[in-house]
Amino acid sequence: xxxxxxxxxxxxxxxxxxxxxxxxxxxxxxxxxxxxxxxxxxxxxxxxxxxxxxxxxxxxxxxxxxxxxxxxxxxxxxxxxxxxxxxxxxxxxxxxxxxxxxxxxxxxxxxxxxxxxxxxxxxxxxxxxxxxxxxxxxxxxxxxxxxxxxxxxxxxxxxxxxxxxxxxxxxxxxxxxxxxxxxxxxxxxxxxxxxxxxxxxxxxxxx
Amino acid sequence: xxxxxxxxxxxxxxxxxxxxxxxxxxxxxxxxxxxxxxxxxxxxxxxxxxxxxxxxxxxxxxxxxxxxxxxxxxxxxxxxxxxxxxxxxxxxxxxxxxxxxxxxxxxxxxxxxxxxxxxxxxxxxxxxxxxxxxxxxxxxxxxxxxxxxxxxxxxxxxxxxxxxxxxxxxxxxxxxxxxxxxxxxxxxxxxxxxxxxx
Numbered sequence: 001x002x003x004x005x006x007x008x009x010x011x012x013x014x015x016x017x018x019x020x021x022x023x024x025x026x027x028x029x030x031x032x033x034x035x036x037x038x039x040x041x042x043x044x045x046x047x048x049x050x051x052x053x054x055x056x057x058x059x060x061x062x063x064x065x066x067x068x069x070x071x072x073x074x075x076x077x078x079x080x081x082x083x084x085x086x087x088x089x090x091x092x093x094x095x096x097x098x099x100x101x102x103x104x105x106x107x108x109x110x111x112x113x114x115x116x117x118x119x120x121x122x123x124x125x126x127x128x129x130x131x132x133x134x135x136x137x138x139x140x141x142x143x144x145x146x147x148x149x150x151x152x153x154x155x156x157x158x159x160x161x162x163x164x165x166x167x168x169x170x171x172x173x174x175x176x177x178x179x180x181x182x183x184x185x186x187x188x189x190x191x192x193x194x195x196x197x198x199x200x201x202x203x204x205x206x207x
Numbered sequence: 208x209x210x211x212x213x214x215x216x217x218x219x220x221x222x223x224x225x226x227x228x229x230x231x232x233x234x235x236x237x238x239x240x241x242x243x244x245x246x247x248x249x250x251x252x253x254x255x256x257x258x259x260x261x262x263x264x265x266x267x268x269x270x271x272x273x274x275x276x277x278x279x280x281x282x283x284x285x286x287x288x289x290x291x292x293x294x295x296x297x298x299x300x301x302x303x304x305x306x307x308x309x310x311x312x313x314x315x316x317x318x319x320x321x322x323x324x325x326x327x328x329x330x331x332x333x334x335x336x337x338x339x340x341x342x343x344x345x346x347x348x349x350x351x352x353x354x355x356x357x358x359x360x361x362x363x364x365x366x367x368x369x370x371x372x373x374x375x376x377x378x379x380x381x382x383x384x385x386x387x388x389x390x391x392x393x394x395x396x397x398x399x400x401x402x403x404x405x
Binding site for chain 2: 054086172
């Protein structure tokens with residue numbers, strides 16, 4: 001059933017994202033480095049676990065914030081992501097999959113949290129506070145305003161589209177890594193990105 | 208980076224859809240670098256403080272899995288024994304995982320032959336060792352003693368503080384959970400009530 005819906009999603013994609021996206025990796029460390037780290041993790045080196053934290057804790061925290069959790073919850077979920085990573089270290093295969101593997105855990109942790117709180121989540125302070133100070137203060141006022149507008153538009157996206165957009169554009173994961181992290185096919189991810197971008201474009205243009 | 212950010216905020220020339228999409232992509236990239244508060248540096252230290260002493264690939268937790276699906280203890284024990292016999296032929300008892308399986312199987316035989324009381328002291332010993340490990344990490348762990356009812360899934364065996372209003376607990380069914388301060392008090396009250404009944 002899930003595969004069917006994924007196929008439908010793929011067909012609905014407008015494919016402005018091409019295959020080149022799959023090999024461009026703007027942010028993360030080189031694959032060799034990741035391979036070595038993954039190997040050390042599989043051997044149970046505590047130093048490798050510390051390195052994993054140093055390398056990824058900010059990105060995992062950003063992911064949690066960008067998918068809509070408040071600061072405190074994002075910190076808790078970031079911690080939980082790493083605890084689960086250590087618990088499931090046997091599932092880590094090679095370095096190429098390290099980033100996707102960690103963000104897949106992060107996505108699961110985030111979803112589980114929402115499921116646990118379904119129907120009883122209180123309004124967070126941040127949702128009633130003005131967003132000042134939450135974007136880089138060094139930017140000009142107009143630029144801050146635009147970022148806040150885009151951020152609010154991202155927050156209004158349906159969960160699946162938002163996760164795809166956050167993984168690829170904010171976290172700078174490649175298409176392949178982002179698809180792996182979201183647990184979907186590459187075509188499905190591209191389709192979600194297209195739909196997400198289209199929704200954002202319309203919303204930002206309307207304002 | 209500054210050039211990328213500036214490009215992201217430039218107004219689009221014309222109404223071309225492709226241009227609009229490109230602008231959104233640039234803005235999203237800028238959002239990733241400038242749009243959210245940064246993680247506290249102390250967060251990394253807090254996470255590192257929770258790295259387990261022994262970071263070993265986790266073997267399949269059959270006990271937990273079977274407890275989750277709520278089949279009877281006897282059926283669970285039988286299923287685990289079959290699984291151990293099968294997997295034993297692969298591991299051969301030569302490495303740490305194999306040794307642990309051997310220990311588990313001995314425990315299960317004791318459990319099946321002599322009932323759970325035969326295992327209770329070993330379970331409690333293991334939990335006390337866990338408490339000592341936690342104490343060595345500087346955590347304050349409260350152990351509720353060997354009078355805890357291991358048949359009662361709502362009785363607390365151990366608890367320790369994780370952060371404000373969040374506690375880790377090991378319950379009577381040997382599951383580990385994270386609960387709020389309110390829930391901890393409710394469970395403690397329940398335990399006192401149960402003890403008073405005895």
